Amino acid sequence: MNDTSALMMSKYYQLIMAKSKEERLRMGCSMYDTAKKIVRSAILNQNPKITPGRMKKEMFLRFYGSEFSATEQEKILKHIQLPRSSGPDSMYRNFPP
Numbered sequence: 085m086n087d088t089s090a091l092m093m094s095k096y097y098q099l100i101m102a103k104s105k106e107e108r109l110r111m112g113c114s115m116y117d118t119a120k121k122i123v124r125s126a127i128l129n130q131n132p133k134i135t136p137g138r139m140k141k142e143m144f145l146r147f148y149g150s151e152f153s154a155t156e157q158e159k160i161l162k163h164i165q166l167p168r169s170s171g172p173d174s175m176y177r178n179f180p181p
Contacts, residue, residue, distance in 0.1 A: 123147070140164050 088096075100108065120143070127134060127142045134142070141161050149157060 137165065 103111070123143060123146050124139070127139060127146070131138075141164050144160065144164055145157070152160065
């Protein structure tokens with residue numbers, strides 16, 4: 085569905101492109117964080133007792149599930165684990181150095 089006129093889309097694009105690269109990156113990150121909060125809330129609404137590990141898997145499926153076949157999803161879901169610790173580098177612990 086597209087209910088925005090070409091003129092308004094052009095003006096919107098000009099406004100966005102007038103921002104610095106850093107501002108556009110911050111906007112994108114903020115929108116992604118907001119989307120994650122909305123999805124997490126919806127999952128918790130459906131299953132209030134969900135485990136952290138299951139939450140990670142559900143988040144993956146909601147955001148990226150349609151990008152992969154059922155076989156690929158299975159393989160990926162087997163490897164999704166909770167990080168061993170929290171902190172800025174914890175998301176990289178399962179990757180080789």
